[in-house]
Amino acid sequence: MTKVEVSFKHLPTTAVSDATGGHTNLRSDIKPLADHFKIAGRAVTVRLPDGENGAVLEAIRAASEGDILVIDAKGNTNRAVAGDFVLSLAKGIGVQGFVVDGVIRDIAAIRELDFPVFSLGTTVAAGNKNGGGKVNVPIAIGGVTVHPGDYIFGDVDGVVVVPREDAERIVAAAEVKLEKDEIRAQEAHANGKESIIAYLDKVCASTKPIPNATMPRHN
Numbered sequence: 001m002t003k004v005e006v007s008f009k010h011l012p013t014t015a016v017s018d019a020t021g022g023h024t025n026l027r028s029d030i031k032p033l034a035d036h037f038k039i040a041g042r043a044v045t046v047r048l049p050d051g052e053n054g055a056v057l058e059a060i061r062a063a064s065e066g067d068i069l070v071i072d073a074k075g076n077t078n079r080a081v082a083g084d085f086v087l088s089l090a091k092g093i094g095v096q097g098f099v100v101d102g103v104i105r106d107i108a109a110i111r112e113l114d115f116p117v118f119s120l121g122t123t124v125a126a127g128n129k130n131g132g133g134k135v136n137v138p139i140a141i142g143g144v145t146v147h148p149g150d151y152i153f154g155d156v157d158g159v160v161v162v163p164r165e166d167a168e169r170i171v172a173a174a175e176v177k178l179e180k181d182e183i184r185a186q187e188a189h190a191n192g193k194e195s196i197i198a199y200l201d202k203v204c205a206s207t208k209p210i211p212n213a214t215m216p217r218h219n
């Protein structure tokens with residue numbers, strides 16, 4: 001694992017989002033199946049035709065240990081991109097998780113498998129297997145473009161993408177933000193209500209007063 005990847009493991013998605021300015025957060029309807037799911041790794045991308053899921057197996061075959069499958073399923077909520085069997089294959093070869101703007105099925109068994117999936121929800125119907133689909137091409141998912149090899153972070157707050165070339169800068173900025181948050185919390189809670197009020201007074205005094213709002217004239 002690279003130094004960047006080691007750092008990323010402990011960073012919450014909120015700190016990564018603060019560091020990126022929030023421009024590459026996936027839409028918030030892509031949610032983890034369980035609150036404890038946390039992923040941080042490189043993307044293997046998949047672009048699926050609407051309602052299809054055949055190329056998911058190709059992507060699993062192409063993945064390296066620790067990779068995350070990021071799947072553009074066109075927001076289809078009727079046909080499952082994967083179920084417990086396909087996810088068991090992914091888990092078995094060391095894939096870290098799935099992120100998909102589509103749905104999955106066999107939920108009880110997936111919970112049992114304890115494999116991190118972030119999706120739009122669940123369905124009963126299997127995906128079609130008529131072919132098509134592309135692996136490791138640029139995709140659009142949840143309002144964000146993802147390239148193969150980009151860094152993906154997911155936890156209970158959501159999913160953030162960090163373009164490969166920005167990784168070192170974003171790690172450094174996220175670490176700084178975490179430290180600042182820690183200092184702020186310590187200062188505010190150092191002495192119960194007294195320190196909370198002192199903190200609020202300090203912040204309120206430093207915020208710029210709102211300029212006198214004058215109503216527009218209507219002559």
Ligand SMILES: O=C([O-])CC(=O)C(=O)O
Nearest residue numbers: 082083084085086126127
């Ligand atoms: O067969 C499928 O398309 C999905 C499925 O149910 C599984 O992976 O268990």
Ligand SMILES: [Mg+2]
Nearest residue numbers: 083084085106
């Ligand atoms: Mg199944």
